[in-house]
Amino acid sequence: MDIIFNNVSHSYMKGTSLEKKALNQLNISIPSGSFTVVIGKTGSGKSTFIQHVNGLIKPTEGHIKVGQYRLSAKEKRMDMRSLRQDVALLFQYPEHQLFEETVERDICFGPLNFGLSAEEAKVRALESLALVGLPETILGDSPFHLSGGQMRRVAIAGVLASRPKVLLLDEPTASLDPQGSQEIMDMFKEYQRTNGATIILVTHQMEHAVNYADSIIVMNDGEIVLNGDRDQVFGQSAILQSLGLELPDSLRFIKKFANAFSLADVPSYYQRDEVASYIAKYIRSKEG
Ligand SMILES: Nc1ncnc2c1ncn2[C@@H]1O[C@H](COP(=O)(O)OP(=O)(O)OP(=O)(O)O)[C@@H](O)[C@H]1O
Ligand SMILES: [Mg+2]
Known part of the structure; x- marks a missing residue:
């Protein structure tokens, strides 16, 4: 699914004294099937940006096209359920994603919600657990009694279980050790390749941009400052340095x-x- 941002701005708490413009007139095209990595210092608007792609946040100005879906402030009726079946978001903090009593119920939630039978959902849960490297024995555990890394893996299994066409990943490896981080990144790349999926991944690790991205977006203060392949982006060392980013x-x-x-x-x-x-x-x- 092609993703197109057309003059998209977003202000939090618009019209109040606390109004904060988090995105400022973004224009960007992300082709179907590509792997895009978003970098930028803290507060630059990365999470706000990707949360627009599944309609969790609406633009205050402009519009977004995601395949045949169109998202704007004015859009009255939108089939959010079918959009979210195609476009899955992994939250920056797994505690925001997980809410069920057991790991099994959490991972099965999406597939059941999108119409699969209990047996089919269970098969998906087992497949997704294998993808994120967790044992089946974890299915009966409470997601909230797991380690940070295990919680992250369960949250990832949950978004994969619906087999989305677009994966929006907000710092997916934040609580994983270096080896676990690489395994999960390799798994995302493989998911992209075998399913023709589109991936947009937010990270603070430049090595992820180097090793996995077809295209890199650099954000600063709600704007896209650089966009291109790794040579085009990391060739601009003076700009990156001025934004507080490392090579x-x-x-x-x-x-x-x-x-x-x-x-x-x-x-x-x-x-x-x-x-x-x-x-x-x-x-x-x-x-x-
Ligand atoms: N719910 C909110 N209400 C008000 N302001 C917000 C809200 N969420 C984010 N902001 C503000 O919008 C700006 C962009 O925030 P955002 O979370 O998108 O940044 P980010 O690049 O994801 O940062 P980080 O790397 O720390 O996750 C920041 O100035 C932030 O303070
Ligand atoms: Mg963020």
């Missing part, structure tokens, strides 16, 4: 190395092994 580790290191040895024209390397082989080649050239 990916490998790129930062190779730039420092080039600086220390006064080397010009060092390519942008994003992977550690590329950096290592560049340095090895450089040292060998000096030895020879």
Whole structure:
């Protein structure tokens, strides 16, 4: 499903003394089947932005098209249930997602709500648990007695259980350890590939943008400051720095190395092994 933002603005508490403009005239097109990573410092509007895509928040100005759905302040009747079946949102905080007494009921909620039988929903729950790397034995537990990482995985299983065409993921790996984080990111990429799904993922980790994104959006103060592939975005190091954002580790290191040895024209390397082989080649050239 193509996603198009057309002059979209959003103000919280509009018309009060606490009014806050969180999105300012956004225009962006996100093609169906693509993996978009959204970065930006805290408070830049990332969560507000993705919550517009499933209609959780309505624009105060402008409109959004998500496939055949159209969302705007004026839209009177919208079939939210069918929109949310296609477009699933993983909240930034799993406590905002989970509400049932058991993990099983939580994961089955979406599929049951969208018309699957109890048996079909249970099959979905088991498949989704396997995708997020949790054992079946967790099904009877209360989601609120789990560790932060387990809660996050259950919340992810819940959004996957409806097999959405569009996945909106707000800092999905925030409470996972580095290995768990990579496994879950790989799983999202595989979900995108095998289902032709569209993914929009918010993160503070630049390595996620480097390794998984087809396209990167950089937000600041409710606006899209940069948008493009990793070379287009991370090539703008001065802009990123001025926004308080860091470059990916490998790129930062190779730039420092080039600086220390006064080397010009060092390519942008994003992977550690590329950096290592560049340095090895450089040292060998000096030895020879
Ligand atoms: N419910 C709300 N009511 C009022 N203002 C809000 C509300 N939610 C967010 N804001 C404000 O809107 C702006 C954007 O917030 P948003 O949560 O979208 O940022 P974010 O980029 O997701 O930040 P973070 O990285 O901390 O999650 C911030 O200034 C925030 O204080
Ligand atoms: Mg946020």
